Amino acid sequence: xxxxxxxxxxxxxxxxxxxxxxxxxxxxxxxxxxxxxxxxxxxxxxxxxxxxxxxxxxxxxxxxxxxxxxxxxxxxxxxxxxxxxxxxxxxxxxxxxxxxxxxxxxxxxxxxxxxxxxxxxxxxxxxxxxxxxxxxx
Amino acid sequence: xxxxxxxxxxxxxxxxxxxxxxxxxxxxxxxxxxxxxxxxxxxxxxxxxxxxxxxxxxxxxxxxxxxxxxxxxxxxxxxxxxxxxxxxxxxxxxxxxxxxxxxxxxxxxxxxxxxxxxxxxxxxxxxxxxxxxxxxxxxxxxxxxxxxxxxxxxxxxxxxxxxxxxxxxxxx
Numbered sequence: 001x002x003x004x005x006x007x008x009x010x011x012x013x014x015x016x017x018x019x020x021x022x023x024x025x026x027x028x029x030x031x032x033x034x035x036x037x038x039x040x041x042x043x044x045x046x047x048x049x050x051x052x053x054x055x056x057x058x059x060x061x062x063x064x065x066x067x068x069x070x071x072x073x074x075x076x077x078x079x080x081x082x083x084x085x086x087x088x089x090x091x092x093x094x095x096x097x098x099x100x101x102x103x104x105x106x107x108x109x110x111x112x113x114x115x116x117x118x119x120x121x122x123x124x125x126x127x128x129x130x131x132x133x134x135x136x137x
Numbered sequence: 138x139x140x141x142x143x144x145x146x147x148x149x150x151x152x153x154x155x156x157x158x159x160x161x162x163x164x165x166x167x168x169x170x171x172x173x174x175x176x177x178x179x180x181x182x183x184x185x186x187x188x189x190x191x192x193x194x195x196x197x198x199x200x201x202x203x204x205x206x207x208x209x210x211x212x213x214x215x216x217x218x219x220x221x222x223x224x225x226x227x228x229x230x231x232x233x234x235x236x237x238x239x240x241x242x243x244x245x246x247x248x249x250x251x252x253x254x255x256x257x258x259x260x261x262x263x264x265x266x267x268x269x270x271x272x273x274x275x276x277x278x279x280x281x282x283x284x285x286x287x288x289x290x291x292x293x294x295x296x297x298x299x300x301x302x303x304x305x306x307x308x309x
Contacts, residue, residue, distance in 0.1 A: 001302075010302060011294030017305040027308045035290040044291075047308035056309070095305050104306040113302070124300060131299045 001121060009128050014044065016088050017095045017103050023056040025088065030061040030075075032084035037070045 004010035016028040027047050034043040046055060046064055054060045058079065065075040078084070098110070106113035106120050108127060113120045 004300065005294040005298075008295040008298055010300040011292060011296070011298035013293075013301060013303045014291040015303060015305045017307055019307050020309040024307045024309045031308075032290070040290045044308075050308075053309065100305045104304055107303045107305075109301055110303075120302070124302060127300045 001124065004124060004128055009131060010124060015091045015095055017100055017105070018088070018092055019103055023053065025085075026058075026061070026079070027056050028088045029082055029084050030055075030064070030079050032087060033075050033078035034065065034068065034070060036078060036083075037075065039065075039068045039070055042068050 001010065001012075005012060016031075018024045018028060031040060031043040031047065034040055043064060046068075050056070050060075055064045061079060062072060062076055065072050098107070099112075108120070108123050113123055
């Protein structure tokens with residue numbers, strides 16, 4: 001997969017799809033606020049690894065921002081003002097419009113992907129081969 | 138003492154035979170005495186070794202200092218708490234390892250430093266427009282993290298990529 005991204009054949013996109021309520025929505029907004037300061041993936045990774053969900057609270061998110069060297073005042077203002085709420089709700093609406101109902105769900109070029117990781121990898125490989133064949137012909 | 142020998146056809150001249158015998162004798166003597174070397178030769182050899190060591194030590198020290206700063210800087214810029222924790226665990230594990238392994242790690246440092254220097258040189262020679270995505274993807278592969286335009290927010294990869302993998306997910 002990394003090879004395909006490296007070679008410019010594939011692109012990976014993450015979309016928030018909130019199914020666990022306000023804590024999930026808060027985490028998504030905090031991640032977007034971190035993204036304002038270039039730390040989107042740091043927050044994404046931290047949230048996925050946060051088994052105790054400590055960072056799903058305001059105080060926890062601020063600690064996370066501090067740990068990642070972000071401008072804490074700017075970050076706090078962003079989460080308090082819910083600056084990215086509309087962005088996340090728009091993602092949610094779009095996901096529902098294309099038939100997403102659970103997480104995690106993958107789509108490849110807009111088409112439903114396999115449920116298993118190995119199946120997804122196979123699909124991506126097949127798509128990459130198709131692209132290469134098209135370019136070759 | 139003068140040795141006179143008649144030089145018959147097919148025989149070596151007497152002086153050459155004497156010289157060869159003398160050389161053979163010297164070789165045998167050196168072998169039997171355990172390879173004793175004159176003091177003057179020993180001193181010059183020691184001086185040369187010390188000089189070599191000094192030359193080797195100096196760049197190696199500056200290498201490590203430079204690398205250490207770079208590594209810390211990168212860690213400060215890139216690492217997430219989870220990674221920092223993993224790094225801490227790795228450091229703890231490293232603390233428990235035996236000394237020979239630590240030496241191996243130390244030896245590996247200059248190599249890594251040389252590689253990074255090579256990479257920097259390559260980056261410098263190629264245009265920024267080409268080098269930037271390459272470096273970013275390299276960073277993604279090496280660290281699992283994405284930064285900059287090439288991995289803007291929730292997207293990793295070229296905007297022109299023909300295959301788009303979309304994940305819809307919730308952090309909880």
